[in-house]
Amino acid sequence: MPSAVVRTPEFFDQLAASVRSAREVVTQQLRHLSEDQLNRRPSPDTWSVGQCLEHLTIVGGHHLPAVVRKVKAASERGTRPAETVKSGFIGGRLVQSMRTPVSQKALKTPQRYAPSGSRLPRTVVEVFGRQLDELLNLIDQARTINANRVRIPNPLIPLLQLRLTDEFAFLVAHIERHMAQVERVLQATKRPQDEAEAKPAE
Numbered sequence: 001m002p003s004a005v006v007r008t009p010e011f012f013d014q015l016a017a018s019v020r021s022a023r024e025v026v027t028q029q030l031r032h033l034s035e036d037q038l039n040r041r042p043s044p045d046t047w048s049v050g051q052c053l054e055h056l057t058i059v060g061g062h063h064l065p066a067v068v069r070k071v072k073a074a075s076e077r078g079t080r081p082a083e084t085v086k087s088g089f090i091g092g093r094l095v096q097s098m099r100t101p102v103s104q105k106a107l108k109t110p111q112r113y114a115p116s117g118s119r120l121p122r123t124v125v126e127v128f129g130r131q132l133d134e135l136l137n138l139i140d141q142a143r144t145i146n147a148n149r150v151r152i153p154n155p156l157i158p159l160l161q162l163r164l165t166d167e168f169a170f171l172v173a174h175i176e177r178h179m180a181q182v183e184r185v186l187q188a189t190k191r192p193q194d195e196a197e198a199k200p201a202e
Contacts, residue, residue, distance in 0.1 A: 011085040011165065012143050018172050019136045022179050026129045030182070035122050040189035049185050050120035052178045053128040059113050060131045062155040063171060067138055070152055070164065074145040086148040091166025098173040102181070110156060132175075139168060 030038075030049065038050035047055070087095070097107065142150075142164060150164035162170070 006085045008081050008083060008085055008147070009143070012139055015139050015168055015172050016136060018176060019132055019139065022175050023129060023132045023136070025179060025182070026125060026132065029186070030125045031129075033122070033125070035120075037189070038122060038124065039119055040185075041118075042185055042188035047115065047181070047185070048118070048120075048189075049182050050124050051115035051118070052182050052185065053124050054115045054120055055109065055113060056175060056178050057124070057128050057131055058115070059174060060135065060171070062113070063152075063167070064131070064134060064138070066152050066155075067164070067167060070150050071138055071141050071145065074147075074150050075141065079146040079149065081144060082146050082148050085165050086163065087166050087169070088163050090160065091162040091170065094162070095166060095169045095173055098170060098177055102177070112156070135171065142168070 030053070033049065038053075039048045041048045041051075147164040147168070151161035152164055152167040154160040154162065
């Protein structure tokens, strides 16, 4: 998050709005794509829409279980939300790097988070949509606890524990980054017949 003071309700409102925006893209644009459209790649060294979604799902699968446990534990302790959001130094840097435009800084994907294959089924869209719903639910739950005090271990570096606020901001910025990539891939691989293919069956 930026260095300016951010009130906790506004912070969570912004996160939720971003996740809902991604969910809307899934529902209105991606759900109707054919398997061919999902797997088209602008070039051999770039990802398809399906690969972008699978990557996001893999990352969420590694990060969200710890968030679920920590939010539940904080809720059971009865912690109360802080008035403003605090960000740690490392967490803030990670979030900022994720928000840096691809044109300025490309980020290397750890092998653990890489898509599993080049040909993915249409179910990858539904799986990602369900994960967005889970993330939105966790964001809503976190409104009732002191998210500044909750620490989330990093799946790659367990000794690195981010504030829950930074963890949420990182995950949402990561989703925004790759949803922008999805839009670019769709434009780069669009074909004249796609409009007819994307229409839902009668």
